[in-house]
Amino acid sequence: MNKGKITQVIGPVVDVEFEPGKLPEIFHAVKLINPSLGDGELNLVCEVAQHLGENTV
Template sequence: MAQVQGKIVQCIGAVVDVEFPRDQMPKIYDALKLEGSALTLEVQQQLGDGVVRTIALGSSDGLRRGLMVTN
């Protein structure tokens, strides 16, 4: 399966919302990798319109909107 890229649209503490193409949204409990970092995000909820809510499985220091994430 090809890797799908999304971008961070909101970050509040350990809760991170990530936007993907609408037809390629990750499934709940999928692990997402942050580019250029060892941080993993776990999908907890599909919010609709291609946006998923995730939990950072580590420190979310330095996260900001626009960073790329890979499913």
């Protein structure tokens, strides 16, 4: 599983930056985990809609 970093949130759109060569494919799921919530059901699952460049989806 690849780990990324949230770089921007605008409304329902979340930009996530990954290490070079570790981008998830378009239409694949990305699970956003809040460490204070643990691995519970309140975490968010998003779908990759676009590769934005600079290792960001």
